[in-house]
Amino acid sequence: MNKLVLVAPLLLAASAYEKVVDFFAPPATEATVTLAPAAAARVAGVRDVNTTTSVADVVTAANAFMATLSSSQQATLVQTFNATNVQKWSNLPVSPGSRLGLQLSTLTATQQAAALAVVQAATGTVAGDGFNEVQQIRAADDNLTANGGGSAYGSGIYLIAFLGTPSTTGTWMLQFGGHHLATNMTFSNGYVTGPTPKFEATEPLTFTTTNANVFPTGTACAPLSNEASAMLAMLNGLTTAQRSTARLTQTFNDIVLGPGQDGNFPATRVGLQCSQLTTAQQDLVVAAMAPWVQDADDATAASLLAYYRTQLADTYIAYSGTGNLTSTGDYVRIDGPNVWIEFACQSGVVYRNQIHYHTIWRDRARDYGGNFYTTVTGTQVARAAQLFSVYPSPATGGEVLQVKLAAPATTATYTLRNVAGQTLSRQSFRGDAVQVPTAGLAAGTYVLSLQADDKAPATHRFVVK
Known part of the structure; x- marks a missing residue:
């Protein structure tokens, strides 16, 4: 079980629900408390993962979960990987049609444990981030339910879905979410192609837990405290x-690129x-x-952070409001x-005298594995250019595409x-x-993916006119 040294003001905030500024205040004394553990200690069957897992481990966990389900449950869990279904996520409490898959509260204890094991296998192990x-x-x-939020809230009202069939040879997505959470992890041919x-x-x-649904009763929790402190330090x-x-002149009452805003960068x-910025300041941006x-x-996290660092020269930071992350509109x-x-600060919904946080992480090249944007730039395009070329583009309807690999492949597949x-x-x-025939294709944009030997899959977009 992970331990975290938290400053005394956090303990006060957890009981009195004071503003988060107290959490970041300089500590007068220290107290050691149990923080929500990286392993789901309350859920039998969920492993304590201390090392990076592979996509094969995620697939193994997914298959183990499906083995606990009835045929009708499996049909609800596994949906089509397409542009409509990948957008089935929201920041709001669960409502009919807002999300796909199976709700945790409808599952047995064994099935819930198996479902959470899939999520744990696919996410990070850093305390306060990832699965934790x-x-x-x-x-x-659960805290919102216990403090007047009503039946729309609760740790059981989260859904898990597989878009496509989990495998190490095809493309599929893991979705897990509910109120205030949307996890969208895309995999293709054994690689993570998009964590956003x-x-x-x-x-x-x-807050401090008052039940044992997720963590032991009395566990101190501070979701997004890592995010808030890192942004404040920057x-x-x-x-x-x-x-x-x-400083921006505009004001913001929420994030800009939330649900339903795919591609609107x-x-x-x-x-x-x-x-x-100085090197030290740039380090704070990466942090x-x-x-x-x-x-x-x-x-995946280590690789992406290293790549984002290479793009710092053309990366911008901006803020609005006080810059202290303590007030509505920050x-x-x-x-x-x-x-x-x-990162946006909003007025509280259940705790109306407090703020609460909304955040989003997107990647122009990797949202949904780069499968549905028509104007993707970044590493997907760069990797594709290194692996293969496509000619002509645009192509006239019926024209045969000539695909040329940078190096001969023993085994390759295009989709x-x-x-x-x-x-x-x-x-x-x-x-x-x-050669890739285009006969019968209507005018529009298409996606050609290629997997060659043990290389990561790459994608080219081309136009038929």
Whole structure:
């Protein structure tokens, strides 16, 4: 079980629900308390994962979960991977049609444990992030129920769905979410191709559990405290002149790119460009990204953070409001060539005299594994260019595409899909070239994915006119 040293003001906030500013105040004394553990100690069958798991482990856990289900439950769990279904997530409490899959409260204890084991296998192991944070957000919903929120809240009102069939040879997505949580993890041919969009929020900011549904009774929780403290450190590391440049004139009462806003990234990045920062200040920007990125499995998180660091020169940070993350309307943004992170402070819904947090992590190249945006830039495109080329594009209807690999492959497979994610054709081949027919394709944008030997899959988009 993980232990975390928390300052005394957090204990006061947990009992009196004071503003989060108390949590970040300099400590007068220290007290050791039990923080929501990285392993779901209250759920039998969920492993305490201390090392990075592979996609094969996620698939194994998914198959073990499905083995506990009836045929009708399996039919509800496994849905089609397409542009409509991937958007079935929300920040709001669960309502009919808002999400896909099986609700935890409808499952037996054994089935719940198996479902959570899938989520744990797919997420990170850092205390306060990853699976630990998923569990804290669920526990926060129990707190809302116990404090007048009503039956719309609760740790059992979270749903799990598989979009596509879990495997190490195809494309599929794990969705897990409910109120204040949306986890969307896309896998393709044994690789994590997209850990975003990831929505996280919390109300209240700090609390102590009063039941044992998720953690032992008396567990101190502070969901998103890692995110808040890292964003605050980033802003506090700026000079007065830099803060002036980073400050936005607009006001924000919520995040901009929440549910239903796929692909609507602003055309122009605004705020303070990170190329103007010192190395130490740039380190604080990367550290501010980390609590979101570390929600993905450990290996994916390390790789993405390293890649986001290479894009710092063209990454911007911006804020609105007080910059203290203590008041309604306080807002912070990190906007890079790939990474997009927002942190917004809203008025409380159940705890009306407090603020609560809404946040989002998106990636221009990796949302939903890069399968449904028609204007994706970043590593998906760069990796595809290194692996294979497609000619001509645009193509005239009926014209045969010439696909050329950078190096001969012993075994390769291409998959042609439309932008809704429907598979139109698939063919395996060997060597360094293959022809892809376009006969019968209507004018529009299409996605050609290619997997060659043991390389990560790559995707090209092309247009038929």
